[in-house]
Amino acid sequence: MTTFIRNAWYVAAWSKEIGRSLFKRRILGEPIVLYRKEDGTAAALVDRCAHKLLPLSMGRLVGDHVQCGYHGLEFDCSGKCVKVPGQDRIPPGAMVRSFPVVERYNAIWIWMGEPEKADPALVHQVLRHGEPGWAVIDSQYQYHRTNYLNIAENLQDPAHTTYAHRSTIGNPAASEVPVKVEQHGNQVVSWRWTNNAPPPPIDVKFGGFQGLTDRCQYYNYFAPCVSRVDVCTLDAGQEHTEENMDRGHRAFSYKFLTPETEGTTHFFWMHVRNYAVGDDALEASLIEGMTRTFEEDNVICGAIQQEQDATGLRQIAFLAIDAGPSRVRRMLEQMAAAEATPQEPQAAGTQRAKVNA
Ligand code: FES
Numbered sequence: 001m002t003t004f005i006r007n008a009w010y011v012a013a014w015s016k017e018i019g020r021s022l023f024k025r026r027i028l029g030e031p032i033v034l035y036r037k038e039d040g041t042a043a044a045l046v047d048r049c050a051h052k053l054l055p056l057s058m059g060r061l062v063g064d065h066v067q068c069g070y071h072g073l074e075f076d077c078s079g080k081c082v083k084v085p086g087q088d089r090i091p092p093g094a095m096v097r098s099f100p101v102v103e104r105y106n107a108i109w110i111w112m113g114e115p116e117k118a119d120p121a122l123v124h125q126v127l128r129h130g131e132p133g134w135a136v137i138d139s140q141y142q143y144h145r146t147n148y149l150n151i152a153e154n155l156q157d158p159a160h161t162t163y164a165h166r167s168t169i170g171n172p173a174a175s176e177v178p179v180k181v182e183q184h185g186n187q188v189v190s191w192r193w194t195n196n197a198p199p200p201p202i203d204v205k206f207g208g209f210q211g212l213t214d215r216c217q218y219y220n221y222f223a224p225c226v227s228r229v230d231v232c233t234l235d236a237g238q239e240h241t242e243e244n245m246d247r248g249h250r251a252f253s254y255k256f257l258t259p260e261t262e263g264t265t266h267f268f269w270m271h272v273r274n275y276a277v278g279d280d281a282l283e284a285s286l287i288e289g290m291t292r293t294f295e296e297d298n299v300i301c302g303a304i305q306q307e308q309d310a311t312g313l314r315q316i317a318f319l320a321i322d323a324g325p326s327r328v329r330r331m332l333e334q335m336a337a338a339e340a341t342p343q344e345p346q347a348a349g350t351q352r353a354k355v356n357a
């Protein structure tokens with residue numbers, strides 16, 4: 001049974017990856033070829049010629065058309081065959097599937113489900129992106145060797161940092177305050193505030209905090225494919241309003257998970273912060289530190305995937321720390337199952353009635 005949810009916008013690529021050449025990437029199990037038309041807008045087709053199935057990415061762009069590298073069939077951006085060398089008649093089956101795409105936040109988003117549901121307003125909104133006083137790190141990509149549900153659980157699981165990230169962000173004195181877990185529709189959030197505590201060194205260095213601080217971590221997961229970890233430090237004793245938090249030392253750490261196959265995931269990440277804006281040295285060290293941290297998770301989740309494949313099991317014992325991760329997995333599995341279930345129960349009923357009549 002598939003774990004994929006198709007009716008959603010997924011990051012297919014960073015904007016800078018797609019130009020006037022053919023770029024291939026497998027998404028939700030489907031081979032996709034992406035390119036830009038002459039007007040600069042992006043297009044996506046299934047990467048499989050309608051003739052003898054050669055990947056179209058092995059061909060070339062001719063104007064706005066993709067020309068297959070085997071016998072030269074040409075397809076427009078809607079997937080319609082517009083040219084068959086050597087014959088005038090274009091056979092009706094000479095079509096390839098096209099996919100809706102939208103470019104936003106320096107990324108190309110693709111809709112793999114029913115095209116009539118592809119509303120661009122449903123692209124996930126990145127908070128504070130492009131606003132004055134906020135810096136963005138984007139165009140970051142890793143290839144993770146695990147099913148996206150294992151990553152979704154990992155991103156909802158603050159308890160692993162002490163052990164899995166010893167060499168990076170792990171801190172044995174990590175907050176002992178337990179996280180609370182809530183679900184609001186298609187969003188799960190695990191969160192905690194640690195109040196009246198001394199600030200960690202990074203906040204002293206870049207936030208200028210001297211006295212006691214209140215700090216929060218919110219681990220949000222928005223189904224099916226967006227994780228946003230919010231961290232904020234502010235002087236203790238203030239109300240925890242959005243305005244006060246924006247005046248504090250705040251960051252949003254985004255991960256966009258795009259399943260490649262049932263065992264591999266494209267891991268795109270982005271980071272939005274309101275401190276050390278314009279500080280290139282800090283930015284380079286943030287990129288280096290986060291890259292290493294996410295690679296540590298990749299090693300762990302990749303090894304877990306291998307054992308899951310070998311045993312057919314997913315987990316043996318369940319702990320209190322699994323509340324958030326399990327909630328996310330359940331939400332995603334339920335959505336995938338609902339999508340896989342044929343809709344229109346009424347039509348099915350009518351059919352049965354006819355058969356029985
Ligand atoms: S396989 Fe593409 S034109 Fe023949």
Ligand SMILES: [Fe+2]
Nearest residue numbers: 161164293297
């Ligand atoms: Fe981690």
